[in-house]
Amino acid sequence: MAQPSHKPRVALFVTCLVDIYRPSVGFSAIELLERAGCTVEVPRAQTCCGQPAYNSGDRADAKALARQVIEAFEGFDYVVAPSGSCAGMIKEHYVELFADDPAWFQRAQHLRHRTYELLSFLVDVRGLxxxxxxxxxxxxxxxxxxxxxxxxxxxxxxxxxxxxxxxxxxxxxxxxxxxxxxxxxxxxxxxxxxxxxxxxxxxxxxxxxxxxxxxxxxxxxxxxxxxxxxxxxxxxxxxxxxxxxxxxxxxxxxxx
Amino acid sequence: MQSTSHAFKDNARQAVGDPRIRKAMGLMKPGFQDRRARALSRLPEFERLREEGKAIKDHVLANLDVYLERFESKVVEAGGQVHWCRNAAEAREAILGICRSIGARTVTKGKSMVAEEIAINDYLEEQGLTPIETDLGEYIIQLRNEPPSHIIAPAVHLSKEDVEQSFREIHTWMDPARVLAEPRALVNEAREVLRRKFQEADVGITGANFLIAETGSTVIVTNEGNGDLTQTLPKVHIVLASLEKVVPTLEDASTILRLLARSATGQEFSAYTTFSTGPRRPGDLDGPEQFHVVLVDNGRTAMLGTEFQEMLRCIRCGACMNHCPVYAAVGGHAYGWVYPGPMGSVLTPSLIGVQEAGHLPNASTFCGRCESVCPMKIPLPKMMRHWREREYESKLQPAAYRYGLGIWAWFARRPALYHLGTRLAAGLLGRLGRGRGRIASLPLAGGWTGGRDMPAPQGKTFQQLWAERARGREAA
Amino acid sequence: MTSARDQILAGIRRSLRRDAPAPSDAQACAERIERHPRNLIPARAQLPHPEQVELFVSMLGEVAATVQRLPGLEAVPDAVADYLASQNLPAELRMAPDPDLEGIPWERRPTLTITTGRAEDRDPTSLTGAAAGVAETGTLVMTSGAEHPTTLNLMPDTHIVVLRADRIVGTYEDAWDVLRARGPVPRTVNFITGPSRTGDIEQTIQLGAHGPRRLHVLLVEQAGA
Structure with missing residues (x-):
């Protein structure tokens, strides 16, 4: 694919398990994203995507965490996570959470289209x-x-x-x-x-x-x-x- | 049937250690998964057929009253009767009433999950009738007084040695010297015994894979031909079916039939697909004199219009359980009621209550394999999650779990505090695992460390290191 | 007291949040039944007739049925007698009371004992016709009636089917068109695809669970009778 002329700004969604257990995965992801021509930033206000609450039936907490992620990750060209599970939560399930809340639904939609799992971002979006x-x-x-x-x-x-x-x-x-x-x-x-x-x-x-x-x-x-x-x-x-x-x-x- | 779904966790613990279940479940991949994959690879239209099958069922559900009334009028036109039953008790009464009306003593049965649901065999026995299962797998588990462990392969949990033992115990007339070591010999023995039963029976009960509104036909799909003998030889044929089985036309049934066998057993088509319309006609030399359809609701209409409506598309092929890693680990009996596996985890709470069956929708990793193989594209994980939402709202989950989740969520909503907490946790766990990179035993995590080590964190959190790196850059 | 029927229908309508189907919906359902439109038809069997016949034969082989092609009905007696001999089966047939089958020159093989009627328990072999053969999966379509008792399809150990090649169609939908053209749907329509089988013991496939162990198709090329 044709490389865009400007360097895309990518926000890294670290994921809670990488944050606690294995920071080296986060740094490897940054390395790969930078080599693929991206500028990488790490929003500080991130914790968890909310999946544990969502899959436990706790929609209220899941929504609160989803709002937190949506706010923290607005304004970037892309959001990338070194995890299919967390990227899938943001990409596929946030819109379900806000199905009856048009304003947040729209913001979730917007985030959804810019969020990728690391490998699919590198290959499918950056053409690596x-x-x-x-x-x-x-x-x-x-x-x-x-x-x-x-x-x-x-x-x-x-x-x-x-x-x-x-x-x-x-x-x-x-x-x-x-x-x-x-x-x-x-x-x-x-x-x-x-x-x-x-x-x-x-x-x-x-x-x-x-x-x-x-x-x-x-x-x-x-x-x-x-x-x-x-x-x-x-x-x-x-x-x-x-x-x-x-x-x-x-x-x-x-x-x- | 009496449910043990509330004891799922204990059932599962015993099952994972049971070598017989291990052996039987080992056959699932070559037996079901590989055969299905081969059948699909030969039908390039399979994905589009799934879409069409789903659309047919969605259309029916949106017009269920229209199609049921039409179905009924065609059954009557063909000389049959429809018995509408709101629940299991009414269905049992209807069947008993028909049996009594002809003074029936022996009843043969084709495989029917609704029959398990309403526990018709126990009821008929209590009333002095003799019900006999004729599907080989069902016959074997009836001899053993066990429930089915799979919706299309009810005896999948048993070995040929188990079957031989049961035959020797119950078929006491058999020559003890007879060799029954191989499946062929066991099949022959059952065939001989059941052939007599087919001929003695006064009433034959079958289930139905489809009810066809266009013609008033009922449809059964079998490989053995037992359902056909069941419904052809006795004087009376009773079709026991739940009401969501109706489809508009023969064409619609044909479309879904292209999905059914391929999804279930990996066959292109099952050996016998039989359409029955009314009783025998003038001039016919065989066939039943009476044709009854016992049409059962038993909780279905209550699912219509709810977040569980899509479950009513299910055609009972078993593909979800054939591909489910949890089913493969615990087998079908652990689920504790009629319907095991992912479809059961959605359906069972609807039919017997989430208080009783609350474990089932929780016992899934949401790996999504069930949905990916479902010929009717039923979003099984999504509906299990809906059950979890209802359980959460009703505070049905264990208190410790709810509190733990609540505390975690409270921190996760406060990033600064959360980062402090994760730094402490990562540091502590990192020190515990120092030198080996893993922790063999951890308080409050006994479930994990009972069978696994806990890999140790690298020591500092990513956020910590990222902040340090940023400070380093500023300093430089 | 309202009947269970009325309560169930009312429950459905409540769940669907309407008192009655909208007239347009009821009309659409009625039309769907009236016109019974086809859904997606797989490409596999949309072939010229000779290729449909070849597909039918090869699919029969896949489901462990056997097939022999004959130039005309007059070849049937020899084929039947030779097949029974080759399988070490008695030279006895229970034949469907079907004029097409009765018109076969059975006198060519006088050693064959032929009775007609429904199947009885000890009948070793039945002989029937078939309303259609479906190429898509090698499926035989059998319809019940005075000329074709259903028990013949199910009870004997061996089932021999005489099928005219011009009755082979591509798909199930084609078969339904054939049946609809004959009148109301009969009491029993059997779609039979290979001999009876079970996988209920350790998932090993065994033929002849309850129905026939052997399904032998005599495919008669010439339109004849």
Missing amino acids: ERVEARFEGTVTYHDSCSGLRELGVKQQPRRLLASVGGLELRELPGAEVCCGFGGTFCIKYPDISNKMVEDKAVEIEATGAGTVLAGDMGCLLNIAGKLKRRGSAVQVRHVAEVLAGQAASVPPIGEA
Whole structure:
């Protein structure tokens, strides 16, 4: 695609899990966005997209948090999140929350059209075809549910990973099956969640890959927690770290 | 049927550790998912047919009274009768009344989920009749006195050894030396026994996949042919159907039939799709002398016009449960009532109350796979979320969970305080996991750390590091 | 006291937030039934007739039915007798009382014992015609009536069907047009796609669950009878 002449201003929606658990994913995202010709800013007034409240049936808190996000992220060319789940919440569900509130509905609509998950923004909006990065080893990829089914994130990470020197991608059977994280689901139904992630871990190990990648911290924490408990040597990372060439500088998730 | 849906969490805990459920659920992918995917790959119009199927059902729901009245008048014209029933009790009474009117003793049954809903077998037995399930899977679970665990494969949780054991226990006339190790032998044994039952029966009860307003026909779809024998050999054929099954025309039924088998079993078409219109005609050499349609509401009209209306498009194909990772982890019995899996998680609270079935709409990760495979494009996760909203409004969720959520939301609405809190949490957890990068046990997170480690945070929050970086730049 | 029927209909109208269907809606429903318009028809079976026949034959094979093509009805007795012999089945048939079938020169194979009527429990093999064959999925359309008892489709272990090739149509909708042209819909219309089967034991497919184990189609090319 033709590059616009000016540098688009992108606001990074950090996501609460990246903020607390893994800032390196946020910095990798910024690195990738800057290399793709964007100016990146991080609005200070962000906390959470409101999904835990929304999916718990608490519409009032979900709306309050949605208003907070809408206000904090107005005025940018784009909003990008290193998570299909949070981007999906902003893109697909805010409008549902404000279906009976025309003023906020319109603002939610406006935000919706400018919000993207990181990989789909890089590939679909910025037209990125390759990255400058090396990663020695075999990786497999888990497709996070919201990114996959709400936002159509499937080929974008694979296309960029194909350009990483030294990296071999081995597809994961059942890559599109949920890992069992599910936000508050893993708290409410730990036995089922644990069973689901065990099945996922077994399939990951069976690929023989040295590293498993995904685009959502929730899934990654869940998968890493299970693999490490099983004593597995498979390393777990957010795909942005590998694409930004920053994997060498931070330990994998759940390792020191 | 008696519900154990309120005990879902305990049911599920036991199920995830049950090796028999593990083995049975392992067959779901090759048995259902792969076959469906193959069938879809051969029909490029499938997506457009989904849109059309949805449109047909939406049109029917908006004109349900019109089509039901038309259906009834055509049934009567063909010599049949329609019995309108508001609830399970009325449906049971209607069926018993028909059976009594001819002095029936034995009743054969094709598979019908509405029959499970109204627990007709138990009722008929109490009244001194003998109901016999004729779908092989239903027959097996009837022998075992178990409920179905899947809406189209009721005995999917059982192994062939389980079936052999049941046959040996109940078919006491069988030669003990007879070899029943293979599915073929088990099928033959059931065929012999049930063939006699078909011929003895006075009444045959089937369900209906469709009711056709144009002709007054009822439609059943089976692979075994059991439904056909059930409705052809006895003197009386009773069709037990819920009222949202009506479609306008034979063409509309044909469109949805193109979706049904492919979604359910991955077949291009089921072996037997049978359209029945009234009783036998003058000159016919076989077929029932009486034709009754027991038309059941049992909560459907109360769903019309609500946020759950779209659930009434469901054609009971089972694709949602065949693709559900939660169903695959716990099996069908854990759900505790007639309808398991995602469609059950929406429908069950509507039919037996959210107080009883409140767990079900919560037991989903919202992975969205059910909606993506639903031939009727029912937004199942969205409707489960609507149930959660009703539960939240009625304060039905556990108090600790509500308080936790409330406290979290209070902080999340105050970014400055929130950032302070996350700094403390990240720092604390980071120190707990120092050296290993993970935490093996954490108070208040036992559900997580019971089976998983908790990866440790990197130490500082992103916001902290971003602020430090900004200060560094200013200083430079 | 109002009847359950009236209460249910009133409940529906309440849920739909109207007292009665708008006349225009009622009219639209009536017209839809009257005109029974077709919805989307898959491209698969929209073919010239000879290709529909080929598709029908190949789809029959996919559902484990067998098929033999014959030049005319006079070839049916040999085909039936040879098929029964090849399957080690007795040379007995319960045949539908269908003038088309009765007109076949059965005397060519005098060893065949043929009775007509509805099926009885121990009948090993039935022989019927079919109102249509649907190419799209290899589906046979059987209609009940004095000339075609439904039990013949269901009870014997082996079901042999004589189908004229010119009765093969592309789609289910084509089959409905054929049936509508004959008059009111009969008591039973069976769409039969392959022999009876079940996957209820460990999801392994077994043929002959309750209905026929074998479905053998004799496809007669020449219009004949």
